[in-house]
Amino acid sequence: MAEGKIHIFDTTLRDGEQVPGCKLNTKEKIQLALALEDLGVDIIEAGFPISSPGDFESVQEIAKVIRDATICGLSRAVYKDIETAAEALKPAKRPRIHTGIGTSDYHIKSKFNSTREDILERAIQCVKWAKNFVDDVEFYAEDAGRTENEYLARVVEAVIKAGATVVNIPDTTGYCLPHQYGEKIAYLINNVPNIDKAIISCHCHNDLGLATANSISGVINGARQIECTINGLGERAGNTSLEEVVMILKQHQQTLGYYTNIKTQQLNPLSRLVADTMRMPVQANKAIVGANAFSHSSGIHQDGFLKNAQTYEIIAPEEVGADGSRIVLTARSGRSALAHRFQKLGHQFNRNDIDVLYVEFLKVADRKKEVEDTDLHEMAKTYETTTVTVN
Numbered sequence: 001m002a003e004g005k006i007h008i009f010d011t012t013l014r015d016g017e018q019v020p021g022c023k024l025n026t027k028e029k030i031q032l033a034l035a036l037e038d039l040g041v042d043i044i045e046a047g048f049p050i051s052s053p054g055d056f057e058s059v060q061e062i063a064k065v066i067r068d069a070t071i072c073g074l075s076r077a078v079y080k081d082i083e084t085a086a087e088a089l090k091p092a093k094r095p096r097i098h099t100g101i102g103t104s105d106y107h108i109k110s111k112f113n114s115t116r117e118d119i120l121e122r123a124i125q126c127v128k129w130a131k132n133f134v135d136d137v138e139f140y141a142e143d144a145g146r147t148e149n150e151y152l153a154r155v156v157e158a159v160i161k162a163g164a165t166v167v168n169i170p171d172t173t174g175y176c177l178p179h180q181y182g183e184k185i186a187y188l189i190n191n192v193p194n195i196d197k198a199i200i201s202c203h204c205h206n207d208l209g210l211a212t213a214n215s216i217s218g219v220i221n222g223a224r225q226i227e228c229t230i231n232g233l234g235e236r237a238g239n240t241s242l243e244e245v246v247m248i249l250k251q252h253q254q255t256l257g258y259y260t261n262i263k264t265q266q267l268n269p270l271s272r273l274v275a276d277t278m279r280m281p282v283q284a285n286k287a288i289v290g291a292n293a294f295s296h297s298s299g300i301h302q303d304g305f306l307k308n309a310q311t312y313e314i315i316a317p318e319e320v321g322a323d324g325s326r327i328v329l330t331a332r333s334g335r336s337a338l339a340h341r342f343q344k345l346g347h348q349f350n351r352n353d354i355d356v357l358y359v360e361f362l363k364v365a366d367r368k369k370e371v372e373d374t375d376l377h378e379m380a381k382t383y384e385t386t387t388v389t390v391n
Ligand code: KIV
Pocket: 015, 140, 141, 142, 143, 168, 170, 171, 172, 173, 203, 205
């Protein structure tokens, strides 16, 4: 593995699809899986095969058509789950079983009414069982974010010894602060003797809006796989957003030294496809893929942007496949933006004209949320007629 390569594990079709209302049928899942492969993700978590016959079929059909990416199926630490995942993954060129169990005391005591030793043994046994079917086995320590590091290290060491190729450290409840999550990963790297035999993976939820920051902190501290979803879809407040982590790594490649295989020009088109197919609109102010991600509406920003786009944009819209930067004309806009738009619409006005027109513009802008091109044409027509009449 290249030192700085970060593996992108997409779970839009599994954790993302768990969102109420986002349920997909097999045809829709195949369409999105093909688009994800095209985007360049390394691993596609296609579903949870034991959960329903429909999901089993989806994983199986995706496994038939995807050739480059690894196809992953989720299971609990239950033999039947693992066997079902293995069956669904049979047609896959690169199959991976993702199995695991809760390791925090909340899970051990409240969910399983069990003990740490028993859970450790179950973790080992589920990995060993999965290894009977596939070489590539990922283990997840659910609620690792709230699992005591010493015990977590014991679990991680044991599952790697049992054959896990990837160990997922989920912050299932989105609880950790970025430095805490980073320290957890660093603790594992420094205290698990066989850690070099597996890839450590980040799987962060967004309950406190920290999923992206936590994943990046995980990578900086030694993780080499990020589990994420398009548009940050996922349980409750969602998962780490794929487009955010990918662009952070790209934007800071010089200083951090990491890269992914993602073709970033496809991020916006795929975001729209996922939003439409999963019937889950993207919030306008969402980083990278929101409708306002490249919109400038205040006069100060517009003036700076028109002089040099980089004054207010750190990413060129075309780099992420967005439609382009947008100057939005509102009551907060200034004369430069107004003059620029008139020029684009084919009206040539000098500074004095713009001063007069700007007063009219503000009247319209105070009445409306956004001043449209039709309003400007109207304003220009009236102004030109009045000017001609006076002359
Ligand atoms: O959030 C989580 O812990 C999960 C696991 C099943 C990987 O989604």
